[in-house]
Amino acid sequence: MDANQVLNELNGIFRDEFDNKKINISFTTVANDIEEWDSLSHVQLIVAIEKHFKLRFTTSEINNWKNVGEMCTAIETRLKNK
Numbered sequence: 001m002d003a004n005q006v007l008n009e010l011n012g013i014f015r016d017e018f019d020n021k022k023i024n025i026s027f028t029t030v031a032n033d034i035e036e037w038d039s040l041s042h043v044q045l046i047v048a049i050e051k052h053f054k055l056r057f058t059t060s061e062i063n064n065w066k067n068v069g070e071m072c073t074a075i076e077t078r079l080k081n082k
């Protein structure tokens with residue numbers, strides 16, 4: 001799975017978790033770009049992502065992500081090394 005495929009799947013997860021079908025994320029999307037994305041929803045989002053891709057991330061990995069692109073890269077790398 002490449003980064004664009006990961007991004008496409010993430011977009012569906014974001015839409016479901018934020019209950020907003022109009023969300024269209026990109027590699028440069030950050031929390032401030034999505035009104036519903038606060039600290040509580042961030043935790044729920046990470047849990048949904050981990051469940052969807054059957055992965056687990058450390059807190060430090062998650063804290064180092066600066067945007068959705070870095071999230072995609074981490075997921076893509078993990079899936080390749082699975």
